[in-house]
Amino acid sequence: MHRLATFKGLLPPIDRQAYHEGLRAMAPLGVAISVWGLVTGVAMVNSGLSIPMAILITLTVFAGSAQLAVLPLLATSAPLPIVWVTALLVNLRFVIFAAASRKSFVMLPWQQRMLAGYLNGDLGFALFSRRFADDPQRGTPEQWGYFYGGALVNWVAWMGSSIVGILLGGLAPTDWGLELGAYLALLAVVIPMVHRVPVAAGVLVTAAIAVATVHFPMRLGLLLAVLAGVAVAVGVESMRPEGQPHGVVAVASDIADEGEVM
């Protein structure tokens, strides 16, 4: 009884019908989530992580792009601050998602807000913001139900496929160049992001500086390349502001529409 009450304390009131609607809306995306999870799981083990460590990372970190991005850093024992900052940079898009959808969650107790935020990945955010874009009410059991229906499908598909990938990755020989798989998977995240001139300029500058500074100590070239790329992208955008999305909600849905997964 007590345990059930504690568990319920983590969830807001949920409308059952909307919850089932959320399940049904996310279900077709389960295939794409599973492919991505499978690739991430295989890549983690092939980069040299043990199976238990890879499963621990999957269950706790719960952010596919960041997990893949830090693999080459973990494999070479890069300094921890570099590992964390790299994951932070990759995850900064979630800050925009949180700012864009906060109005539906701010009235909840802090532990419910924290759990909802933790589960607010790319696809869940995209579905949620599209479904309730024109809803004048913010923070209803209907919205929370829809959110948790989608979040549950996303979590189960991601965790299930990642763990299958981790177990499969343990079976394959590591000299197949499968660590290349991690870079190919990240490529699938980056390419849809590069759909406007400012970000294309930023990415090109980042690429050139990242390669030129690869010998810098403690992988500091990585951070330098990102700072320069972001500065160039912001500069190019300010030179040609027409056609760019403005305001946090527009920017967030623009990012979510790029079709990123996790």
Add this chain to the structure above:
Amino acid sequence: MGSLAYLLAATAGLTVVTVATRSSFFMLPARIDLPARVERALRYAPACALTAIICQGVFARDHQPYVSVHNNEMWAVLAAAVVFAKTRNMIAMMTVGMAVFTALRLSL
């Protein structure tokens, strides 16, 4: 790969990063907004960070730039990028990338 303690510390920090970014504005008081200038920088950071990781992994070897016709991973990634840009099909992209890499590796 690092030691167990290193990996556990890395994992703990990475989990904090996930919670801190995803829950960020859910936890902050309503009066704190995301300034437009900051929002713009945040918008571009993920694409640049992922690009930097890919480029330092693929266009470098032993901490030196490695942009050469002999760089098999480079050709694999370029081929995969073209396939994904045209098809948006992740499985096709990974198959082509791995096939190009394996073909080049076995032919040399």
